[in-house]
Amino acid sequence: MSLLDASRTWDVLVLGGGNAALCAAIAAREAGATVLLVESAPAAWRGGNSRHTRNMRTLHEAPLGPLAEAYPEEEYWQDLAKVTGGATDERLARLAIRGTRGHFAWMRGHGVRFQAPLGGTLQLARTNAFFLGGGKALVNAYYAAAGALGVAVSYGTEVVDLAIDDRRFASATVVREGATHEIRARAVVAAAGGFESNLAWLREAWGPAADNFIVRGTPYNMGVVLKRLLEKGAQAVGDPAQGHCVAIDARSPRFDGGIVTRVDAVSLGIVVNRAARRFHDEGEDFWPKRYAVWGRLVAEQPGQTGYAIIDAKSMGRFMPSVFPPVKARSIGELARALGLDGAALEETVAAFNAAVRPGAFDHGILDDCRTEGLDPPKSHWARRIDTPPYYAWPLRPGITFTYLGVAVDETARVRMADGRTSANVFAAGEIMAGNVLGRGYLAGIGMAIGTTFGRIAGEEAARHVRG
Secondary structure, eight states: OOTTOTTOEEEEEEEOOSHHHHHHHHHHHHTTOOEEEEOSSOGGGTTGGGGGOOEEEOOBSSOBTTBOSOBOHHHHHHHHHHHHTTOSOHHHHHHHHHHGGGHHHHHHHTTOOEEOOOTTOTTOTTTEEEETTHHHHHHHHHHHHHHHHTOEEEOSEEEEEEEEETTEEEEEEEEETTEEEEEEEEEEEEOOOOSTTOHHHHHHHHGGGGGGOEEOSOTTOOOHHHHHHHHTTBOEESOTTOEEEEEEETTSOSBOOOGGGBOOOGGGSEEEOTTSOBOSOTTSSOHHHHGGGHHHHHHTSGGGOEEEEEEGGGTTSSOOOSSOOEEESSHHHHHHHHTOOHHHHHHHHHHHHHHEEOOOOOTTSOOSOEESSOSSOOOSSOOOOOSSSEEEEEEEEEEEEEOOEEOBOTTOEEEBTTSOEEEEEEEOGGGTGGGTOSSOOOTTHHHHHHHHHHHHHHHHHHHHHHO
16 A cells, blocks of 8 residues: 555654654654654655754753753753743743753664764853764664654655644645645644745745845755645744844855854954944854854845954864855955955954953853944954954855744644644644744754654654544
């Protein structure tokens, strides 16, 4: 019998093929349900944005594997509350956080291996568990575990419609190799990501600025499942113009460049726009807590363009981008290479240098190297840019995932617009991350949300089926 045979009814249908989907599929199968996972990408591209991840922010009360010291719940929560500015559902946020306490052992039990943080990965040895081999190794381990358990997988299978009536899912219409199929299931887990690959939808949310965005992750997150859920009466949560948006190298490919395109030199130097003017505090907080604001900041600049500039003193202190920097012996020469006004950039650098108040430089702490009398200031790690050669990276907004999603409760059930919960529709991962991430980002929190709610969604879907 074909996996997509309309005469068959599965216990649990999982829509999506990344971390959250795989956690849900494994959890549902271990709970005794028959499970079909449909992934829109072909097998070689499976895994969604999870292929590009490196780590998960993890609660622990004592050293755990490669994790040092302790990272208690309250500190984790305060870190999240700070970056979101309070735009989060505390109940669901704490649920995601608490769930990470048990993830380390569960993930190891399903083939994931961990390693110490790579050199240049700042301030994360205590808070984030890094995957050996990165996200692709994690995805491969989960697919192997799911296959061994008997989870069925259909690749290259695009969901085009969902049959949901009176809060109850009946079937999904999918297209595979040009043929249309109806898949019936007793419960469904929507874990198909956001809409960041849908350039037309991004333009609706952002306007013409979106034309200059680069999509860091998979080209397959078109938001079809999200749109169908909203059309069928799911309650929306989050702002379509909010998301995980990072300043990345402007030379990156339009899709799927991944984490290696990120420019991590920002906190060590200055960032200017096309007018060669600074526009934000480059040293306001540790990079893992603030790097995701820079995509939006660059998006607000003319042409959605910026330039990160450092001197020779800062080289080797950060994870390098996959693209080499622009290099010059003087600031004027650097400006010409970047297509900027030389006098304007020299003036900006001179004003910055004059405002620097030297202290004890330490990129591992919030040090006392700052500026005075400068707007915007640089709060930490401010050092004069005066040692040639000088280096620069052109920047564009790199969108990772969007925060518009569907509302869920503590059981990962989707809430409907009328306030009631769905009978058998569950959601996990990016498609519901807006419940926790109204804005901002904290390194590793996406994997924490996806893993916690993926496991919950799979277990609760199987529980629903058992009745």
